[in-house]
Amino acid sequence: MSRKRFAPSSRAAAVVTGAGSGIGRSLAYEIVRRGGSVICADIDKARAQETADLLNQLGSGVAIARSCDVGKEKQVAELADAAPDLLGRPVTLVINNAGVGAGGRIGEVSLKDWRWCVQVNLWGVIHGCHFFVPQLKELGYGGIINIASAAGFAAAPEMTTYNVTKSGVLSLTETLHAELCGTGVHVTAVCPTFVPTRIVEDSRLPESRKNFAGAAMSKWALTDADTVAAKALNAVDRNQLYVVPQPDGRLAWRAKRLLPALYARGVGEVYRGFVH
Numbered sequence: 001m002s003r004k005r006f007a008p009s010s011r012a013a014a015v016v017t018g019a020g021s022g023i024g025r026s027l028a029y030e031i032v033r034r035g036g037s038v039i040c041a042d043i044d045k046a047r048a049q050e051t052a053d054l055l056n057q058l059g060s061g062v063a064i065a066r067s068c069d070v071g072k073e074k075q076v077a078e079l080a081d082a083a084p085d086l087l088g089r090p091v092t093l094v095i096n097n098a099g100v101g102a103g104g105r106i107g108e109v110s111l112k113d114w115r116w117c118v119q120v121n122l123w124g125v126i127h128g129c130h131f132f133v134p135q136l137k138e139l140g141y142g143g144i145i146n147i148a149s150a151a152g153f154a155a156a157p158e159m160t161t162y163n164v165t166k167s168g169v170l171s172l173t174e175t176l177h178a179e180l181c182g183t184g185v186h187v188t189a190v191c192p193t194f195v196p197t198r199i200v201e202d203s204r205l206p207e208s209r210k211n212f213a214g215a216a217m218s219k220w221a222l223t224d225a226d227t228v229a230a231k232a233l234n235a236v237d238r239n240q241l242y243v244v245p246q247p248d249g250r251l252a253w254r255a256k257r258l259l260p261a262l263y264a265r266g267v268g269e270v271y272r273g274f275v276h
C-alpha cells in the first residue's frame with residue numbers, strides 16, 4: 001500500500017473512547033460508514049452498548065461495546081491488549097475522545113474537581129497514547145486523533161480546569177506528530193468550540209455557569225457532532241495536525257497567534273464586562 005494514498009479513516013480497525021455520546025458516537029458512526037469496525041469504549045457501558053447497537057444495525061459485527069475508564073491506567077492497558085482480538089486484526093485508528101467539563105474561578109474550583117478533570121481529559125489521553133502508540137508504530141501505519149478543544153488556546157475565564165487539560169492535550173499531540181513523522185502513523189488534534197452534546201449536563205460547573213454554558217451551547221453552536229467527526233477523520237487522512245472546525249475557533253486561533261497581548265487584554269475586558 002502506498003503511504004501517500006493511505007487513509008486511516010477508511011476501513012479502519014478503530015478504538016474510540018467516550019463513544020457512548022456526542023462527538024464520540026458520531027466518530028464511531030462515521031468510521032463504520034467508511035467501511036470500518038470500531039470498539040466503542042466508555043465509562044458508561046450502557047451508553048457504549050447503545051452506540052454499538054445503533055451501529056450494528058448498519059452492518060452486523062462492526063461495533064463492540066467495552067467499558068473503560070480512561071483515567072485508570074490498568075483499564076486502558078487492558079483495552080489496548082484486548083483490542084486486536086476484539087477487532088480480529090491490528091488496531092489502525094485510535095481516537096482519544098472521552099472528556100468531561102469542569103470549571104469555576106481559580107481558587108474557588110475544588111481540588112477534587114481539578115483532579116477529576118485532569119484525570120479524565122489529560123491522563124485519559126496520555127494513557128491512550130502510551131498504550132496504543134507502540135502498536136501503531138509496530139504496524140507502520142495508522143492514525144491517532146486526540147480530541148482537544150478551542151479551550152486549549154482560547155483561555156476563557158472561569159474555565160481554567162478544562163482549559164489546562166486541553167492545552168496539555170494539544171501539546172502532547174503536537175509532540176507526538178513530530179515524533180511519528182515519517183513512520184506512516186498520522187496524528188491529528190481537534191479543537192472544536194461549542195458542539196451540542198451531553199458535556200454541559202454531565203459537567204461539574206457551578207449551577208449558574210452550567211445554565212450559562214447550556215444557553216451558550218444552544219445559541220452559539222455553529223456546527224454539530226457529525227460534522228466535527230467527518231472533519232476530524234478527513235484531517236487524519238491528510239496527516240493534518242490541527243483541525244479547528246468552526247469559524248469562531250479559527251478567529252480566536254488567528255487573533256491569539258497574530259496579536260497575543262491584544263488578545264489577552266480583549267478576553268479580560270470582555271470578561272470584566274460580563275461580571276460587572
Ligand SMILES: NC(=O)c1ccc[n+]([C@@H]2O[C@H](COP(=O)([O-])OP(=O)(O)OC[C@H]3O[C@@H](n4cnc5c(N)ncnc54)[C@H](O)[C@@H]3O)[C@@H](O)[C@H]2O)c1
Pocket residue numbers: 017018019020021022023024041042043044047068069070071097098099100120124147148149150191192193194195196197198199200202
Ligand atoms: N461539546 C463541546 O462543545 C466540545 C467542545 C470542544 C471539545 N469537546 C471535547 O469533545 C470530547 C467529547 O465530548 P462530548 O461533547 O461529545 O461530550 P459527551 O458528554 O456527550 O460525551 C462524552 C462521553 O465520554 C464518556 N466519559 C466520561 N468520562 C469518561 C471516562 N473517564 N472514561 C471513558 N469515558 C468517559 C461519557 O460517558 C460520555 O459518553 C471531549 O473530550 C470534550 O472535551 C467538546
